[in-house]
Amino acid sequence: MTSQTTSGQAYATERETTEGRVFTVTGGDWDRITESIDPLSNEKIVVNMGPQHPSTHGVLRLVLELEGETVTQCRPVVGYLHTGIEKNLEYRNWTQGVTFVTRMDYLSNMFNEVGYCLAVERLLGISDQITERTNTIRVMFMELQRIASHLVWLGTTGLELGAISMMLYGFREREYILDVFEETSGLRMNNGYIRPGGLAQDLPDSAVVKIRDFLKYMPKKLDEYEKLLTGQVIWQERTQGVAVLDVTGCLALGVTGPVLRAAGLAWDLRKTMPYCGYENYEFDVPTASTSDVWGRYQVRVAEIRESLKIIEQALDRLRPGPIWIEDKKIAWPAQLALGVDGLGNSLEHVAHIMGQSMEALIHHFKLVTEGFRVPPGQVYVALEHPRGELGVHAVSDGGTHPYRVHYRDPSFVNLQAIAPMAEGALLADVIAGGASLDPVMGGCDR
Amino acid sequence: MSTGPESDGGVPADMPVGAHLDAPAQTPPSPQKGMFGVQGTGDVSGFGGLARRRSVAADSPRPFGDYFDEVYDSLEEAYPGFADAVEKVVVDRGELTLHIKPERIAEVCQIMRDDESLRFELCSSVDAVDYLGTDSRRFHVSYQLTSMTYRRRVRLEAAVGDDQPLPSVTAVYPTADWQEREVYDMFGVVFTGHPNLTRILMPDDWEGYPQRKDYPLGGVPVQYKGAEIPPPDQRRVYQ
Numbered sequence A: 001m002t003s004q005t006t007s008g009q010a011y012a013t014e015r016e017t018t019e020g021r022v023f024t025v026t027g028g029d030w031d032r033i034t035e036s037i038d039p040l041s042n043e044k045i046v047v048n049m050g051p052q053h054p055s056t057h058g059v060l061r062l063v064l065e066l067e068g069e070t071v072t073q074c075r076p077v078v079g080y081l082h083t084g085i086e087k088n089l090e091y092r093n094w095t096q097g098v099t100f101v102t103r104m105d106y107l108s109n110m111f112n113e114v115g116y117c118l119a120v121e122r123l124l125g126i127s128d129q130i131t132e133r134t135n136t137i138r139v140m141f142m143e144l145q146r147i148a149s150h151l152v153w154l155g156t157t158g159l160e161l162g163a164i165s166m167m168l169y170g171f172r173e174r175e176y177i178l179d180v181f182e183e184t185s186g187l188r189m190n191n192g193y194i195r196p197g198g199l200a201q202d203l204p205d206s207a208v209v210k211i212r213d214f215l216k217y218m219p220k221k222l223d224e225y226e227k228l229l230t231g232q233v234i235w236q237e238r239t240q241g242v243a244v245l246d247v248t249g250c251l252a253l254g255v256t257g258p259v260l261r262a263a264g265l266a267w268d269l270r271k272t273m274p275y276c277g278y279e280n281y282e283f284d285v286p287t288a289s290t291s292d293v294w295g296r297y298q299v300r301v302a303e304i305r306e307s308l309k310i311i312e313q314a315l316d317r318l319r320p321g322p323i324w325i326e327d328k329k330i331a332w333p334a335q336l337a338l339g340v341d342g343l344g345n346s347l348e349h350v351a352h353i354m355g356q357s358m359e360a361l362i363h364h365f366k367l368v369t370e371g372f373r374v375p376p377g378q379v380y381v382a383l384e385h386p387r388g389e390l391g392v393h394a395v396s397d398g399g400t401h402p403y404r405v406h407y408r409d410p411s412f413v414n415l416q417a418i419a420p421m422a423e424g425a426l427l428a429d430v431i432a433g434g435a436s437l438d439p440v441m442g443g444c445d446r
Numbered sequence B: 001m002s003t004g005p006e007s008d009g010g011v012p013a014d015m016p017v018g019a020h021l022d023a024p025a026q027t028p029p030s031p032q033k034g035m036f037g038v039q040g041t042g043d044v045s046g047f048g049g050l051a052r053r054r055s056v057a058a059d060s061p062r063p064f065g066d067y068f069d070e071v072y073d074s075l076e077e078a079y080p081g082f083a084d085a086v087e088k089v090v091v092d093r094g095e096l097t098l099h100i101k102p103e104r105i106a107e108v109c110q111i112m113r114d115d116e117s118l119r120f121e122l123c124s125s126v127d128a129v130d131y132l133g134t135d136s137r138r139f140h141v142s143y144q145l146t147s148m149t150y151r152r153r154v155r156l157e158a159a160v161g162d163d164q165p166l167p168s169v170t171a172v173y174p175t176a177d178w179q180e181r182e183v184y185d186m187f188g189v190v191f192t193g194h195p196n197l198t199r200i201l202m203p204d205d206w207e208g209y210p211q212r213k214d215y216p217l218g219g220v221p222v223q224y225k226g227a228e229i230p231p232p233d234q235r236r237v238y239q
Helices: A003-011 A030-037 A085-089 A097-101 A109-124 A132-160 A164-185 A205-229 A233-239 A247-253 A258-262 A293-317 A347-356 A358-370 A410-422 A427-437 A441-445 B068-078 B102-114 B176-187
Strands: A012-017 A020-025 A044-049 A061-067 A070-077 A336-339 A342-345 A377-385 A388-396 A404-408 B086-092 B095-100 B122-130 B139-147 B152-160 B222-224 B227-229
Touching (some): A061 A410, A109 A132, A109 A404, A132 A164, A233 A427, A247 A410, A258 A293, A258 A388, A342 A347, A377 B139, A388 B139, A404 A410, A404 B122, A410 A427, A410 A441, B068 B086, B068 B102, B102 B152, B122 B176
Parallel strands (some): B095 B152
Antiparallel strands (some): A012 A020, A044 A061, A061 A070, A336 A342, A388 A404, B086 B095
């Protein structure tokens, strides 16, 4: 027995009753009294959560120092998914870059592609030559991707907070969007669909039908989710007042996107610094004022509804027309068409370059193997990603390869907020808080 | 697989360098032969000997246009050491870049954030570019600042040479914490005053700075249907 215990006992005498031990406290320092009685309170545990923990959204590692169930220190460790994409880009031509950047944040690859292409187009000085149809399809696909990304967020967060059926619903509805992508680009994920100067191929009519069906189907499902979650007591208890981060905290830590909007600031780059013609669409920027996980949930669900509105307008505005810019020095020379052996160069194009025009063949060969040159300079393009501001800093030295491309990925920047959210909170709230940031480690580590 | 006499730890001696765990920064010796058996540059046009001159961004003349003049004047008014701090102003492709002396960068950021007429509340991004061979101060660290009040963007750029430290802006913009760590990790630029400047994406014991231009991409040749495809950094390029 230490002196602490005896000093504790001097002020808190104990006696056994039928309901357990009862202490009569008569004075003294409360902490010292509880310390002498409860052996757990001064026992610190360091818990290593991840990198293979199912509720860390990929390979995020959190080193948590716990006192009982309270987190006293949280140190996030990232980098397990670093694949050197930015370095690899420097060894490929500008068009090939799309194939790499789409693999960064794998849940919102359309945004990575559009960001990259907007940067290359601004470097080339052709931003205003992008056709109306291409811009409309880009907007539509970004919004479909935003819905898909938010659905995965809703599903995984539901799963982590105990609503397992939400995970099944979220992934089920996302499948409809992936079907549209597959119909158009041939791939469900990592599409490589958006290209500098245009799109890999035109949007087929069958995809338009699928999108229309999805627009009819999705609002009902959203109502179902809200019926399932919003009134749910466990969901409310796990999210309300949890992982609070106000506007000041968000801006200091560079946190943008739904987390910032849930803190009450209606900062959405689609409205404040429009690109791809977003200024021509009617939509609202949903906000909340609670700054907690609950607010972020409400903002994301409302954003899905707004995205549906934008997709509907984009479909109405879709007119037949070219998808590539007119400049033949940049536009991809091939015209893809579906043949008996799959997707490939159209027969007319092959006949043209192989039989009719030697110059067209040379031109095709040069553009495909060597690629176009981009005048030297640097640009920074930012767009509103499902998780916040996605920034692309692209530098050209005048060659056919990027000199440097850097992605300011919102997952990377937002993850810095996990420590201030977690410290002082309960261990269970670390899961809710971390999930509410919606980090995707492929984007974070690149 | 043949195991040579000088192999250790079960790694065959004829295995390409870089294919085992403890050789992260090395690439296999270049075979001096690209795809299709090409020797040298593979250039057949006759222009292969022409070196392309890398243009250095020039100072832009006044007026800069758009909101750029206003930002420039506001900073000049609010910051007494302005003439000493700003090296160059470049307006290109509708973007304003202020080249700042490296030792002044944290002060300038402080003014940019706090001054009433500037109000760049958000530091969107911090990253670096390695201009090896073009600039003696090879690492250009750029800070993309966003003013939410005025809806403006400005890029600050600070150039440092090898082993030259740069003041950290984490005291002004805490969000720069991880981003400066990434720049340190990838380029080896040291930020003085950073609370915890350690590697972030690469393992702690990694040697070398992967994003530097003199750091090889690494990679091993790939066998495909009997042919050997060289790694991307050794293929024929059209630069």
